[in-house]
Ligand SMILES: O=C(O)CCC(=O)N[C@@H](CCC(=O)O)C(=O)O
């Protein structure tokens with residue numbers, strides 16, 4: 248992958264290039280540092296417009312390496328482009344330093360204009376919002392389906408390694424079973440249906456760009472070059488298929504895919520917050536009814552749900568942010 252788009256970006260060498268054309272007719276434009284757009288030779292024939300993002304958390308490197316492989320394949324002419332595709336490498340400085348974030352968690356900085364605090368990560372999030380609005384405005388004009396996959400890896404282990412978070416749809420819209428079924432063909436084994444608004448990148452594109460958007464967790468966060476244990480072959484084949492115009496056949500959510508709804512988010516209200524469950528617990532670990540999850544300013548969070556599981560337990564976050572999710576299985580209309 249020498250001299251790849253990622254390597255150039257990390258070395259601070261990306262210049263905003265004018266659109267140019269590959270020998271196979273694909274149009275390429277570098278929109279900003281770490282943001283590159285591909286458009287097919289015959290845009291009228293395309294079936295969808297898609298944003299693929301990674302590295303919103305700088306230490307989640309497996310999806311960054313995956314997206315860099317895809318960008319290289321396109322630039323080298325090995326992958327034919329029959330969709331409009333915007334590839335986003337999110338928090339570049341955090342990637343350089345191998346950390347989740349520098350000052351602020353970028354995935355808590357979307358949908359927050361105009362009251363968001365200033366800072367490099369807030370400015371980058373606002374710039375990415377503008378890039379997506381611009382990218383998808385053409386999709387709206389041309390009535391093309393809009394898709395956004397924001398690719399992550401998790402801090403801890405997980406009883407279900409690959410899962411997606413489906414942001415709460417805009418008012419008047421519902422979760423789309425077709426989108427969930429497609430993810431199953433990409434190796435995703437569970438989907439969590441969100442029940443509240445959010446400040447994540449995928450919530451932004453769902454809410455403000457009308458995209459079918461997901462946060463996708465693809466394994467455990469490891470440093471660059473140490474992702475041999477994460478098998479992304481199904482996801483890679485699926486994304487290559489979408490880019491080259493091969494939509495998956497299945498439109499039924501398979502029985503093996505776990506469907507959960509987010510019952511509640513545990514928000515850290517003060518510095519007195521104490522997590523009572525093991526912060527290193529695997530995602531999807533069952534929580535018995537009556538378990539004390541956490542305490543905060545004299546208030547106890549107790550599991551009252553039947554068949555509850557924990558996702559993303561983490562007390563080391565800023566006040567006001569979420570310290571974990573409680574999810575429950577759901578058998579909804581999706582199946
Ligand atoms: O493992 C963890 O604790 C965090 C992994 C991660 O970054 N997850 C995303 C999920 C975003 C969403 O809820 O859509 C995050 O916390 O930003």
Ligand SMILES: [Zn+2]
Pocket residue numbers: 303304307399400
């Ligand atoms: Zn992440």
